[in-house]
Amino acid sequence: MTQIDTSRRGFLKSAVAASAAMMSAAAVHAGIPAKSVAKYDETFDVVIIGSGFAGMACALKAGRAGLKVLMIEKMSTVGGNSAICGGNVACPVNPVQKAQGIKDSKELFIADCLKDGLGINHTNLLSTIADRCNDTIKFVEDCGAEFVPNHMLFEGGHSVPRSYEIKAGTGSGYIHPMYDQIKKLSNVTVKTRAKFDDFIMDGDAVVGVTYREGYRFNAKLQSDDLENKTGKTKTVRAKLGVMLAAGGFSRDIWFRQIQDPRVVPTTDSTNQLGATAGVLVKSLGIGAAPVQLCWLQFLPYTNPREKGFGVSVNFTNHACMDFGIVVDRKTGKRFMDEHAGRKIKSDALFNVI
Numbered sequence: 001m002t003q004i005d006t007s008r009r010g011f012l013k014s015a016v017a018a019s020a021a022m023m024s025a026a027a028v029h030a031g032i033p034a035k036s037v038a039k040y041d042e043t044f045d046v047v048i049i050g051s052g053f054a055g056m057a058c059a060l061k062a063g064r065a066g067l068k069v070l071m072i073e074k075m076s077t078v079g080g081n082s083a084i085c086g087g088n089v090a091c092p093v094n095p096v097q098k099a100q101g102i103k104d105s106k107e108l109f110i111a112d113c114l115k116d117g118l119g120i121n122h123t124n125l126l127s128t129i130a131d132r133c134n135d136t137i138k139f140v141e142d143c144g145a146e147f148v149p150n151h152m153l154f155e156g157g158h159s160v161p162r163s164y165e166i167k168a169g170t171g172s173g174y175i176h177p178m179y180d181q182i183k184k185l186s187n188v189t190v191k192t193r194a195k196f197d198d199f200i201m202d203g204d205a206v207v208g209v210t211y212r213e214g215y216r217f218n219a220k221l222q223s224d225d226l227e228n229k230t231g232k233t234k235t236v237r238a239k240l241g242v243m244l245a246a247g248g249f250s251r252d253i254w255f256r257q258i259q260d261p262r263v264v265p266t267t268d269s270t271n272q273l274g275a276t277a278g279v280l281v282k283s284l285g286i287g288a289a290p291v292q293l294c295w296l297q298f299l300p301y302t303n304p305r306e307k308g309f310g311v312s313v314n315f316t317n318h319a320c321m322d323f324g325i326v327v328d329r330k331t332g333k334r335f336m337d338e339h340a341g342r343k344i345k346s347d348a349l350f351n352v353i
Contacts, residue, residue: 030201030285030286030287031198031199031200031201031206031282031285031286032198032199032200032201032210033200033201033202034200034201034202034207034208035202037200037208037235039235040208040235040236040237041234041235041236042070042234042235042236042237043068043236043237043239044068044069044070044189044236044237044238044239045062045067045068045069045238045239045240046058046062046067046068046069046070046238046240046241046242046243047069047070047071047072047208047209047236047238047241047242047243048062048069048070048071048072048242048243048245049072049196049209049242049243049244049245049246049279050071050072050073050080050244050245050246050247050279051071051072051073051078051079051080051179051190051192051245052079052080052081052082052083052171052175052245052247053082053171053174053175054243054245055071055073055080055243055245056071056078056082056174056175056178056179056182057139057178058071058243058245059071059182059185059188059190060143060178060181060182060185060188062188063182063185063187063188064185066187067187067240068187069185069187069188069189070189070191070236071182071188071189071190071191072191072194072195072196072211073190073191073192073193073194074192074193074194074195074196074215074217074274075192075193075217075272075273075274076192076193076217077192078175078179078190078192079171079172079175079179080247080272080274080275081171081247081248081271081272081275082171082174082175082247083170083171083172083175083272084170084171084172084270084272084309085170085171086169086170086171087165087166087168087169087170087171087172087173087174088153088155088163088164088165088166089133089136089137089163089164089166090109090133090155090158090162090163090164091133091134091136091137091162091163091164092104092105092106092108092109092130092133092162093105093106093109093130093134094133094134094137094152094162094164095134096150096151096152096164097152097160097161097162099150100150100152100161102152102160102161102162103160104160104162106127106130106131108159108160109126109129109130109162110123110126110127110130111159112157112158112159113126113157114126115157116157116340116341116343116344117341117343118343120292120295122291137164140174140177140178143174143177143178143180143181144176144177144180144181145166145173145174145177145178146166146167146168146173147164147165147166147167148164148165148166148167151164151165152164153165154322156321156338156339156340156341156342156345157339157340157341157342157344191213193213193214193215193216193217193231194211194212194213194215194231195211195212195215195217195228195231196209196210196211196246196278196279196282197209197210197211197212197233197282198210198282199242199282199283199286200235200237201286204287206238206241206242206286207237207238208235208236208237208238208242209236209238209242210233210234210235210236211233211234211236212230212231212232212233212234213231213232213234214230214231214232215228215230215231216228216230216231217273217274218230219273222253223252223254223276224274224276224278225252225276225277225278225281244279244283244288246278246279246280247271247275248271248275249275249276249277249280250269250270250271250275250296251269251271251272251273251274251275251276252275252276252277253265255276255277255280255281256277256296259293259294259296260294260296262350263296268302268304268307268308269308270299270302270308270309280293295343297342297343298342298343298346298349299313299342299346300342300345300346300348300349301313301316301317301321302316303316320338321338321339321345322338324338325338326338328352330352335348335351335352336348336349
């Protein structure tokens with residue numbers, strides 16, 4: 001089981017086996033009872049699993065509030081997918097829009113999101129984004145993040161220009177300055193190559209975690225979450241809570257195809273290699289209720305002849321989508337609304353592939 005069998009028959013057989021093993025393990029082994037823990041290796045107020053945007057923000061907020069914080073990251077460097085994403089961020093009714101005379105509103109932003117999200121959005125959360133996005137922009141700028149000055153991007157799915165463009169060109173433009181600020185806090189501990197294994201439960205309450213220190217991710221394994229046993233186990237008490245910020249699962253071949261069968265094993269991903277479902281599956285086992293797991297985000301700009309994100313995206317997104325047209329090479333005819341959001345454009349692509 002060290003190499004992935006990408007044949008359809010081989011995949012289906014191994015995917016069913018992996019799925020059954022992991023899901024049954026999560027259901028039967030729903031966390032570690034606190035009463036079975038003889039001694040904790042470490043105690044913190046807050047434990048954060050993952051070191052992307054959410055994890056970094058949580059570590060900074062909790063650390064600045066004087067709490068003792070542990071943030072664990074299974075890969076060898078911090079940032080996860082956040083460090084390699086495009087880094088642009090939509091923020092309605094912002095100061096740059098006002099200076100440029102761009103008319104926007106909270107209501108228009110929510111309407112755009114509902115249209116692009118086909119109406120299944122949680123509007124209370126959209127409202128929170130609209131209400132707090134300017135606070136978020138100030139937060140990252142205070143950390144040292146830099147945006148392209150006096151500039152708003154007009155991105156797909158939005159009816160007006162409302163997106164900030166990060167100067168660095170990737171999410172590293174947020175991760176690096178946020179991490180630099182975290183390093184100044186002596187009460188925040190960050191550990192890389194630290195793999196979350198399980199929750200410690202006192203009844204329905206999460207009171208700690210186990211993780212492995214010195215873990216090494218192995219991309220050659222069919223399921224790193226199930227097969228990789230590297231590292232030394234540590235038991236940690238979390239006095240106030242555990243924050244899940246482990247990111248997505250687009251590199252988890254069996255889990256992603258369960259959610260959307262169109263994503264065959266050979267489908268590439270722009271995610272970093274460690275984007276697997278291990279933390280998510282464990283959280284399901286203790287009663288977490290995630291929403292819309294099958295609503296996968298596809299990137300309808302990339303080139304199948306390039307690995308990962310590639311460079312063609314710069315042309316297809318900012319030339320073809322923004323200023324040109326996209327045609328089906330078999331018919332020479334347009335088949336999508338180039339200014340629609342990713343979901344609508346991706347579905348149109350699936351229809352002609």
